[in-house]
Amino acid sequence: MPRYVEIDGHPTWVDDRGGPGTPLLLLHGGLSNSDELLNSIGAGLAERYRVVAFDRRGHGYTADTDADFHYADMADETVRVLEQVVGGPAHLVGWSDGGIVALLVALQRPDLVRRLVVIGANYHFDGFMTVEIDPESSLVQALGKAYIERSPDGPEHLEVAFSKSFRMFGAEPTLTTADIAQIARPVLVVVGDDDLVALTHTVSLYEALPEGQLAVVPGASHALPLEQPDVLTGLILNFLAAVESPHTLVPVRRARLGTN
Template sequence: MLTATPTRGAPVIHYAVAGREDAEVLVLGPSLGTDLTMFDAQVDGLADRYRVVRFDLRGHGRSPVEPGPYSMADLAGDVVEVLDHLGVRRCHYLGVSIGGAIGQWLALHHPDRLITLTVCATAAQFCDPPSWAERAAVVRAEGTAAMLPSRLGTWVTHSFACHRPQEAERLAEMLLATSAEGYAGCCEAIGAFDVRAELGRITTPTLVLAGAEDPATPVDMVRAVADGIPGSLFTVVPDAAHLLTTERPEVVNAMVAGHLARRVHA
């Protein structure tokens, strides 16, 4: 695997590259409070066919902590910087939650950079926008540990945590390792995000996936994204909460591989 950390002239955020150098690029955008290793199962399942690029959000993983607040335009701009640095003109993009919001922003403002778009457990406007500023304030005061009790049952189902306790613990460690400012700045980007009136302008072939048991972005909220994007495909992944790429990787990987192969909707 090729990895790169921010240096002079390099992108602000940390990224990692795996897979065939001669293949089309698939970019993976993570969820709030996680790092790029949340996509280990996607690398295992897709890097034999694609050049997989993963990144850490600002203040997450190995990316530096930039002072917030951030905007979705800032976070999408970080992705464009990575693509430019790698010399990638066009890519497939898959994003989870805030990663999916970044994908929507890219499809609206940088459509020439995308071949396909897959968004998982995301929204065109997230629940209760004012609450995100409140969450940011709590995390700045108490750290990301304040969010830990609410993640079980939200990120993954209780059944998954019971049967895969080491994986659930690994996700918790990602959250605890996330900087308070990075988490809070991304919360503020989420609270200000609203592209409901713009979804109809997205022309990138789009797959939208919802977790059947996701309380953070319930099925109807995710379905609204698909309803707004002309020609998009929508699927509910059973037995999965918010981080469906982690909880049901085989199912998600198969759906993504099929979508990338189709390219154009019927």
């Protein structure tokens, strides 16, 4: 049920869909909102998990402030939602910026994290490929329309929010593989085979994780949750249902790590 919750004194839009199992927190992408994940993979996940989502400050139905966007602040926001709304540890499923936030939360508060799924996420800003984005393209127009339809700040704030986002994209995050190696929770790294995150960067993320698994989805882009929601939902459900580390017939990487 959607409602507003005071998170560090700021009214924050939260949707707790309920569900029969362990809490699962959906973390939306940048320039986006929770509806995109709730409407694409949310229903399938809610069959087995208590699905919760929230719009970060300056996104979706949550108003902005004068402060710039920083991933560290977004991670703090997420920690508060886990504490105040979820009421404890949860699986984190994050797309793009949401995946970055999930990684930061796992480093900052591992006690609040069960398993993580990060979709099209980069741990350093140099892993995000620079592409020319036409402001008149259907994608940009759709993002702008979705923002205007939801934002309490009104259509005039769209340019401000986009400007804050792109400044952040160009300078954050700045994690290293040594940082990533400190994440002890199981993590499923998912990416489209034509993603905005460089495939070599995604592989380095996966290889740095002590309990990582990797899925490269063919015929998919950075918009994987919208393009192939059923495939993505299946991958997530299978990963979250596992009760132990994978046991394979010909372990190589996992044999070296001692997890097979």
